[in-house]
Amino acid sequence: MSERHERLYELVRAATVHLLPAGGKDGPLWGSGFFVAPGWVVTAAHVLRRHLAADRDAVFRVRGEGIDAEARLAEWLITDPHRPKVPLAEDLALVRLTGDPDEHPHECVWLTDRAARNSGALKACGYFPGPPEAHFRMVDAVVNGQEDTHGLIIKPDVEFTGGMSGGPLLDPETGAVVGLIKSRRTDKDGGKAVAIGALRRFGETYRTVMAAHDRWHGQEPMSESGDNWIDLQGGPPAEHGAVWTPRDRRTALALLAALPPPPDEPTVRIIAKEARSGTVWVGGTPELRTWRDGHGLLYEGSTPLDPLTFLRYLTLVEAHARTRDAGSPALVDWIAQRLRRDGRRHLHALVKDAALPEGLEPPARNDGPDRVVIPYPGPGEGPVVALVLDPVIGARPVRFFWQIWYDDGDGLPELHETDGSVHGYRPDELVQALRLPLGGLLESKDRHGHPVPLEVALPVDHFDTAVHRWRFDDIAQLNDPGHLGARRRVVLRALERRGEPDNLWTERWHGMTAGRRFQGWRMPPSGAVDGTGYRRAERDRIPMMCRPAGQGIGRVAMNHALAGGHGVALWYIGSHPERGCLPECDTLHARVEKFLETLGSLDELPDRLRHVRQDISEQRADSDWAEPLALLFDDPRRPLPGEETEPVDAPL
Structure with missing residues (x-):
C-alpha cells in the first residue's frame, strides 16, 4: 500500500460514521453512513426505515471519529415504506445533524462528479458491531456488474459484516467516493451498492447538499494530519497546464457552486455539448441538476478531457449567468488565470470566443397581453416526449401496455422506459402508473419557459381519451394549472401509422407546413362516406369534427381522414347524437374557425391550443368551448418507432 493510499484511507475513516439510537447509552448499531457536507450524512434508506417507521422525525445519533451528535432524517427516496425490500434506486437517505453544524466540525468525503457507474477495484468502508463498541472496517471490493439504473454488483469474494450498509465505496485511484453499500448477499459473499449518481434523485435537496460539499x-x-482530499487524488501529472487536475476541478466546482443553479436540465446538457464542440458523451444522459453535473459530462471514461473543454464550459456557464444579471467576476478571473497557464496560445480562442448556443439567450420580456407562441419542433428542432399506449389484445375491459420515448432533437428517439407489468393497465390506472416515469421525465426535460411537448400514440378507437386532462401532481401550486394540456403542448398520434409514412400523408404534411393561413373543414363532409373527399381536401383545410372520434360515425370519418393523408385534425370528445347535429355544433365550428385564423404557421397550432386550455384552467371567460377538444398532430417526418415484437396477448 502506497503512502498516498494510506493517507487517503485515513480521510475516509474520519468521514465515515455509524448510526445509533438516541440517548446517552450505547445501543445496537443500525448501520453506517458518511459525511458529504457540513452537517449532512448520506446513508442507506433501509438502515433507517425500520427504526423510523413510526416517527420519521425521531432523533437518533451519528457517531464517528471525533464526533457524537444528534441527527434527524432529512429526506429519503423510499416511495412505499411498506414494501418488504427497498429497491436499489430508492435505498438512499440524507441525514441532517441537529443544531449548528459548526459546533461539530468533521471531515467530508469527496464525491465524484461523474454520473457514470464505476467498475473494477474499490474499497468498501463501514462499521461493524463490537463488543465492546463499533469498529471501522475497510475491505477490498470489485464491482463487476450493474443492476437497474443506479445499482452496482460487487463480486462474490468480498465478505461484508453486518453494520456496513450505508458506508462509502471509495475509488482509490481517483480518490473519490463513487457509491454506498446497500447489502450483502444472502448466504454468500459479495453484495450490492448504489452509485452515488442516485443522489441526484433528491432534486432540490441534492442541489443544496452538493453546493455545500x-x-x-x-x-x-485540512485534517488533523494536514491532509486534504484533493492533494491525495490520483491523476496524470500536469505539464504546461495541459491537464485538468484535481485542484482545477476543486476550484471550478467551488466557483460554480456560488452561481444560481441552472434553470433546467436541458440547459446544462446544451452547454456541456457546446463545450465539447458538439460531440456527445458515451451512454445516456444522466439527471443534470447542477452545473457540477455538466462538469461531470466532460470525461472519457474516468479521464478528464482537455482543460480547454472545461474552461469553455465554465465560460459558457458564466455567460448564461451574466445574461441574467448573476455573473461571477471571480469565475471570469480564474478562467483567465487558468488559461494563462496553458501554453497553447493558438487554441485559446476556443475559450475566449465561446458564445451561448441559440435558444439559451435570456427570455424576451413580454409585457403585452399576447403570450409568446412556441413553435412545435420538427426533426432536429428540439426535444419531444412520446408515450405509446398499446392495447393488450384480448383484454376485456381494455388494458394498455406503455412505452416512453425521448427524442432530444439531435438524433433518433431513445426508449426511456417501458411497462414492466404483466397485465397492463386500465385507462383509469394509467395516470398513477405513469406518475413517476412520465411525470419525472417531463419535469426533468422542461426548459424554463419551454415545457417539452408530449405526444400520446393511441389507436383510433381510443382517440377520445382525455390525455390533456391528466395531471401528475397531487396538489398544483398556487395559480399553476395542474393539467397536462394547460402546462404543455399535448397532441395525439395514430398508433396505426407506426413505422414508415406513406406518400399521401407525407405530401399533405409538406403542403400544410408551407401554408400560412388555415381554415376549418367540417368532418365528416357530406357525400364523402367513401373517403374520396378526404383525399381531395385542400391543403389549407384542417378537419374539425363536433363528435367523438373513437366510435360510430366519428370513427369512420377519422379512419377516412387518416387514410386520406391528414396529419392534423380537431374533434370534440364530449357527447353527441349519433345522427344529426345540435345547434351548439354550429357555434363550436364557428369558434374553431375564428381560432384557426390566429395561426401564422402550422407549428403554432399546439401551443395556441395550450394557451386556450390555460385560459380555461385560470377560469378566464369565454374559453370553455375548447376544453373538450382533442388535437391530432401527426408529423410523418418523425414517425413513431416501429413494433419490434409480435402483439402481446392478454395473460390467462
Whole structure:
C-alpha cells in the first residue's frame, strides 16, 4: 500500500460514521453512513426505515471519529415504506445533524462528479458491531456488474459484516467516493451498492447538499494530519497546464457552486455539448441538476478531457449567468488565470470566443397581453416526449401496455422506459402508473419557459381519451394549472401509422407546413362516406369534427381522414347524437374557425391550443368551448418507432 493510499484511507475513516439510537447509552448499531457536507450524512434508506417507521422525525445519533451528535432524517427516496425490500434506486437517505453544524466540525468525503457507474477495484468502508463498541472496517471490493439504473454488483469474494450498509465505496485511484453499500448477499459473499449518481434523485435537496460539499472542499480544509482530499487524488501529472487536475476541478466546482443553479436540465446538457464542440458523451444522459453535473459530462471514461473543454464550459456557464444579471467576476478571473497557464496560445480562442448556443439567450420580456407562441419542433428542432399506449389484445375491459420515448432533437428517439407489468393497465390506472416515469421525465426535460411537448400514440378507437386532462401532481401550486394540456403542448398520434409514412400523408404534411393561413373543414363532409373527399381536401383545410372520434360515425370519418393523408385534425370528445347535429355544433365550428385564423404557421397550432386550455384552467371567460377538444398532430417526418415484437396477448 502506497503512502498516498494510506493517507487517503485515513480521510475516509474520519468521514465515515455509524448510526445509533438516541440517548446517552450505547445501543445496537443500525448501520453506517458518511459525511458529504457540513452537517449532512448520506446513508442507506433501509438502515433507517425500520427504526423510523413510526416517527420519521425521531432523533437518533451519528457517531464517528471525533464526533457524537444528534441527527434527524432529512429526506429519503423510499416511495412505499411498506414494501418488504427497498429497491436499489430508492435505498438512499440524507441525514441532517441537529443544531449548528459548526459546533461539530468533521471531515467530508469527496464525491465524484461523474454520473457514470464505476467498475473494477474499490474499497468498501463501514462499521461493524463490537463488543465492546463499533469498529471501522475497510475491505477490498470489485464491482463487476450493474443492476437497474443506479445499482452496482460487487463480486462474490468480498465478505461484508453486518453494520456496513450505508458506508462509502471509495475509488482509490481517483480518490473519490463513487457509491454506498446497500447489502450483502444472502448466504454468500459479495453484495450490492448504489452509485452515488442516485443522489441526484433528491432534486432540490441534492442541489443544496452538493453546493455545500463543493464550497467546503473549495476552502481547502485540512485534517488533523494536514491532509486534504484533493492533494491525495490520483491523476496524470500536469505539464504546461495541459491537464485538468484535481485542484482545477476543486476550484471550478467551488466557483460554480456560488452561481444560481441552472434553470433546467436541458440547459446544462446544451452547454456541456457546446463545450465539447458538439460531440456527445458515451451512454445516456444522466439527471443534470447542477452545473457540477455538466462538469461531470466532460470525461472519457474516468479521464478528464482537455482543460480547454472545461474552461469553455465554465465560460459558457458564466455567460448564461451574466445574461441574467448573476455573473461571477471571480469565475471570469480564474478562467483567465487558468488559461494563462496553458501554453497553447493558438487554441485559446476556443475559450475566449465561446458564445451561448441559440435558444439559451435570456427570455424576451413580454409585457403585452399576447403570450409568446412556441413553435412545435420538427426533426432536429428540439426535444419531444412520446408515450405509446398499446392495447393488450384480448383484454376485456381494455388494458394498455406503455412505452416512453425521448427524442432530444439531435438524433433518433431513445426508449426511456417501458411497462414492466404483466397485465397492463386500465385507462383509469394509467395516470398513477405513469406518475413517476412520465411525470419525472417531463419535469426533468422542461426548459424554463419551454415545457417539452408530449405526444400520446393511441389507436383510433381510443382517440377520445382525455390525455390533456391528466395531471401528475397531487396538489398544483398556487395559480399553476395542474393539467397536462394547460402546462404543455399535448397532441395525439395514430398508433396505426407506426413505422414508415406513406406518400399521401407525407405530401399533405409538406403542403400544410408551407401554408400560412388555415381554415376549418367540417368532418365528416357530406357525400364523402367513401373517403374520396378526404383525399381531395385542400391543403389549407384542417378537419374539425363536433363528435367523438373513437366510435360510430366519428370513427369512420377519422379512419377516412387518416387514410386520406391528414396529419392534423380537431374533434370534440364530449357527447353527441349519433345522427344529426345540435345547434351548439354550429357555434363550436364557428369558434374553431375564428381560432384557426390566429395561426401564422402550422407549428403554432399546439401551443395556441395550450394557451386556450390555460385560459380555461385560470377560469378566464369565454374559453370553455375548447376544453373538450382533442388535437391530432401527426408529423410523418418523425414517425413513431416501429413494433419490434409480435402483439402481446392478454395473460390467462
